[in-house]
Amino acid sequence: MHYYQPRMVENIKQNLEKISGIYDTYVDDLLSTFAVYSLDDRTKTFIERDSTDTDIENRQKMTAELMEKNAGVLGVRVVEADGIHVHYSTFPSDILSQEGGYIAYRNYQELGEVDFGCLATFDNGEYASTPKLMTDRAARYYDSERDRLIFSFPYFDKYTAYRGTLLFYVAADDFLRLVIAENLVSLNSRVKVVAPVANGMNVQTSDNTGVVFGMPLVGRSVLEPQIRRLWDAGQYGAEQLVQDEKGALLILVTGKTSRYCNIGWISPNEDFVFSDMEKWLLLTALALTLFLVIFLLFNIRHDDTILIRERIRKFEIALFKEYLERKDTDDWKELEKKVALRKQDVNAEIVKSLGSTGKKHSREITDALDKSWNEFMKIISGSYKASLEQLSSNPAVVSEIEPVEEVEEVPEAEPVEELEEVPEAEP
Incomplete structure (x- = not known):
């Protein structure tokens, strides 16, 4: 050659x-x-x-x-x-x-x-x-x-x-x-x-x-x-x-x-022909270039994972905000049914919004979304609205919130007697 x-x-x-x-x-x-x-x-x-x-x-x-x-x-x-x-x-x-x-x-x-x-x-x-x-x-x-x-x-x-x-x-x-x-x-x-x-x-x-x-x-x-x-x-x-x-x-x-x-x-x-030394330098440069290209491809895959996580995080925040603003949250069982009905449609929309990345990592996205849905369902099934508001401020932390016990009413204190005015001292 x-x-x-x-x-x-x-x-x-x-x-x-x-x-x-x-x-x-x-x-x-x-x-x-x-x-x-x-x-x-x-x-x-x-x-x-x-x-x-x-x-x-x-x-x-x-x-x-x-x-x-x-x-x-x-x-x-x-x-x-x-x-x-x-x-x-x-x-x-x-x-x-x-x-x-x-x-x-x-x-x-x-x-x-x-x-x-x-x-x-x-x-x-x-x-x-x-x-x-x-x-x-x-x-x-x-x-x-x-x-x-x-x-x-x-x-x-x-x-x-x-x-x-x-x-x-x-x-x-x-x-x-x-x-x-x-x-x-x-x-x-x-x-x-x-x-x-x-x-x-x-x-x-x-x-x-x-x-x-x-x-x-x-x-x-x-x-x-x-x-x-x-x-x-x-x-x-x-x-x-x-x-x-x-x-x-x-x-x-x-x-x-x-x-x-x-x-x-x-x-x-x-x-016109390269010397042996120049050939080796050229081949070395080509090998390094190939290595960098492969390394870049792995980094691109890592970036896809970050993009997916960020999209799911935004979804969690939006979901919490939506249900916090609802006025029919007294009936949590009915709310739980509505959430379950929307699950498939929402999952499909998120995968579609990610384009080719969504198709490429559809399984990972589905698993992550299922986990988010399960944790959300656990929360809405046993928590008060105040607990949900606290949770929405940090959606990444998903844990079950126990109901807060009602504090006993403190009896009204007796009125304090009025003190007599002290006469002004003489100079």
């Missing part, structure tokens, strides 16, 4: 939330930068065959500035809408031939790149004239094979006609420098793109694509399919991964706070 530490999972999720914020800002900045680049007039000459030396120099300078300011940018390509012809590329391997200022590029299918259908933008009949409009029409592709992010923007010529797609290639681990700067990961951390290969059957979404920290170099081909299956199933907690045939376990925790993709974190299974 595995005892995973919630504290560890929570700490990782908090880190992932911070990393997600950094990643979203990073992607937003790239989209804005690429949108401005796409609208620059110098990009309009990429598709022209008769570009002047000045045009070539200007666009080379523009692209160099882009890559200098954004170290993660690997290259730029312009592919015509037919998905075949490449009109511009910063990758030397794309060049087929070069004469003077004219460069011929290989066809896109010969480059061994991602299927153009996964990257192509589409013409909606409108010119994206602002960075905002350009960004809205942009697309992203996660290339898990080469660990790249590919940004696609619609490409327009100098006549604002849609001509194809402008592609920007970015290293997936470029934003790692920003995360390291925030002390969220170590300097030797690695990041890996995990995403399905987009085709007719698979579509990349923010739920099934992402970047993962801590993926070991060994066993990636085994781990990536497992991660994709977990994400496809919507499992984003502390999920187990099998690293190799020996059954070595890793734990994947996924953050879902990014607007663009999942952010995952892989750690060794040992980091």
